[in-house]
Amino acid sequence: MNSNVIVRAPLHAQVAERLRLLIDSGELAPGTRLNENELCQNMGVSRTPLREAIRSLATEGLVELQPNRGAIVSVVSQDDVTEILPIMASLEGLGGRLAAVHMQTDQIKQIRKIHNQMVTHYQNYEVTEYFETNQLIHELITEGSGNQTLVDTINSLSAKVRRARFSAQMTRESWAKAVSEHEEMITALEARDPKRLEAILIQHVETKRTTILGSLQQS
């Protein structure tokens, strides 16, 4: 009679997930010390799974371990962004190159659809929706590479700069540029032109880097 038992994920995984959210949302700001007791009470779990979760986040780079002094939320400096984005550019470029060859035609059509939605959001100044569709397109292209390790690697790097990206204010020009680059991306994908798509993606991430750094500078 145990038909629809919900096999809930291990506690430490749930805790890790929750911590990621707290960090992404900024509730746990960069530099904050993770007090184990406090977090335990907050989340209603004991220290064991919490600590395991923290270790995971540390390996992912979201928090930093300080021996005998616990963990702090990693602070992503300007330098970190400068380091990470060129790597993401290379990898997204690789992903695009592979996707242009491997993706199914109907998958590409699907991306074109989402792209059109994104453009509408752009025209209507719907920032959140724009970001979401934008992000989705990048993910779909990368997944289209058929290389799961590549997807994981990019996601891991992306996680570290996610907050910086959110908070980065786009200027009218940089936004327009991003959209036009996206248009080129889709066109290259539809034409199944690996080298061209790769080049555009690399350029696109470079544009992003400039935008983010420009925004970080002000603060």
Next chain:
Amino acid sequence: MNSNVIVRAPLHAQVAERLRLLIDSGELAPGTRLNENELCQNMGVSRTPLREAIRSLATEGLVELQPNRGAIVSVVSQDDVTEILPIMASLEGLGGRLAAVHMQTDQIKQIRKIHNQMVTHYQNYEVTEYFETNQLIHELITEGSGNQTLVDTINSLSAKVRRARFSAQMTRESWAKAVSEHEEMITALEARDPKRLEAILIQHVETKRTTILGSLQQS
């Protein structure tokens, strides 16, 4: 009076280190279940730090967690190698491109020295020494990029295929090709030609991929 106190690393870090060694050396073969009690007694620690270490290795991808069924040593399939090496190619290429610009001239001279040693080892059929110097050159170039995140990312990927690389038998031809590619690499580095170095590195890792896959196929 606490001059030379040795701050020993946290137990879980030591355990993780030891586990990595066991996995790399093959004492813990791919697919092996990690029995916690067994390992605890073996290493003389309790389960807590051991489990934390296992979580770390899981995030690194060296072991695979199976809910309620513990962890097994990851099995690197042919497909995994096929996925990972193109990524490493892109990243090492990026590293080279940056290194060609950023490295100090005397650092480049140092690499040339090591390269010459490597060639000698090649001529004398000293396989182990050849592998070590070879590996060292790649690391030094990547480090020369000045991008620590890049170094970490490459190392993480490298760790997963390390065993496959060791066990890969080089043919006379593939070995010769690898050496000649290395010669080209150093030349491009000395000429501070980023694009050329990048291209060679990408090609070089591609060669490696072929070698490893050819070797995996036989087994």
Next chain:
DNA sequence: CGGGTTTATTTTGCATACAAAATACGTTAT
């Protein structure tokens, strides 16, 4: 004798308890 069910044992997951280190605090001496 074989398949399936129940029971026993092992093994993992989580919580708690204890030890060591680090931090915070108060006291004392200059």
Next chain:
DNA sequence: ATAACGTATTTTGTATGCAAAATAAACCCG
């Protein structure tokens, strides 16, 4: 009053204990 020392408290690190799940074994029934 301030600096420095020593003590108290907090916080992390490790070990152990208990419960649930999974695996292995025994048993029963056909």
